[in-house]
């Protein structure tokens with residue numbers, strides 16, 4: 001498969017060409033972005049290169065506006081579920097790397113996966129991101145299928161179950177993609193980690209992952225073989241952040257042009273320290289908080305329709321700021337070691353894939369999100385109704401998707417408040433629901449949402465648009 005859609009020379013050329021752009025040029029790009037049609041890599045280079053604080057503030061405001069236009073005030077929540085930490089790769093920045101002999105390796109049993117799922121459900125989650133390392137012997141494809149069934153089979157004491165499982169597993173071949181396209185999964189995600197070929201080679205010295213092209217063409221194989229929604233990402237800190245952002249824009253353009261659906265999600269993790277992961281400690285290309293804020297905003301303007309994911313790697317105060325700059329999906333209450341939600345399975349508590357910096361409980365995060373004026377959402381409506389792939393993009397690109405996001409955010413928040421929240425969160429959440437209900441512009445959607453909320457208060461669950 002063709003992997004030359006990442007044009008390194010062109011990216012470097014634009015980074016060089018648009019050093020210190022003047023404010024007029026920045027304004028022109030921002031105005032273009034506000035039309036919601038995205039930006040080219042040249043446009044992105046202009047925004048990424050500006051150091052003028054007034055211009056940066058304008059970029060931030062535009063990013064807030066674009067996210068609000070497309071998705072409204074909802075922030076979708078999910079929890080990661082690590083089912084195995086065996087891995088045959090040796091990524092120099094990762095605590096699960098094969099050469100790390102100090103970590104205890106586990107593949108959860110089906111019963112343990114069910115227990116973990118219960119731990120996640122008890123936090124109020126309805127979406128899971130299932131992850132496992134790349135090692136066929138201990139995590140074969142059949143195990144993955146059984147694990148998916150196991151997660152969906154669990155009901156908690158409130159009668160709730162997981163409604164959508166997104167997956168982050170190693171790149172598959174055509175036949176494997178055809179097989180997983182037949183089961184109930186949401187978005188399939190693989191990070192390129194770094195799009196810079198030479199850095200990629202250095203960071204991935206052995207294992208199947210050392211093949212840059214195999215990894216880069218993963219989403220082509222996925223979308224050619226029956227999957228609808230894919231997620232991409234870069235691990236910031238491995239190479240120049242401007243390069244990675246522009247390469248992700250090129251990757252998005254490639255997918256959109258060839259398959260009618262750009263990335264359903266883009267993730268923007270930064271490298272965090274991990275045990276026995278040498279490249280996670282002294283980063284030549286470390287990304288500062290301000291640079292992270294800028295790159296999030298520029299990605300929101302460049303690929304406006306995509307869901308942007310922020311994990312608990314980042315500290316609470318920074319996460320709060322990033323919500324205003326275009327983030328639309330967040331993890332909460334996360335554990336990154338298999339068995340982490342029910343520590344009984346795990347002998348050590350510090351063996352996650354990387355260090356977490358937002359250790360608040362899901363409940364605390366949800367309350368803070370409400371206080372910030374965003375709607376914590378557990379919505380899975382699009383996936384359940386088949387609004388996926390190009391159908392989803394057709395609604396997301398012009399900003400029509402929020403017609404569903406807003407009411408579904410409110411109904412799923414009401415479920416959460418009734419089933420899991422403490423009294424303070426309940427009060428704050430219900431006030432937010434009242435306020436936001438009034439703001440729904442379409443009268444019939446407003447009435448239907450009120451009806452759903454009444455039915456939820458009377459014990460029904462899982463009502464959505």
Ligand code: SF4
Pocket residue numbers: 074076377379380381382383401404405406408
């Ligand atoms: S309506 Fe669709 S896009 Fe909006 S939150 Fe729900 S699942 Fe996501």
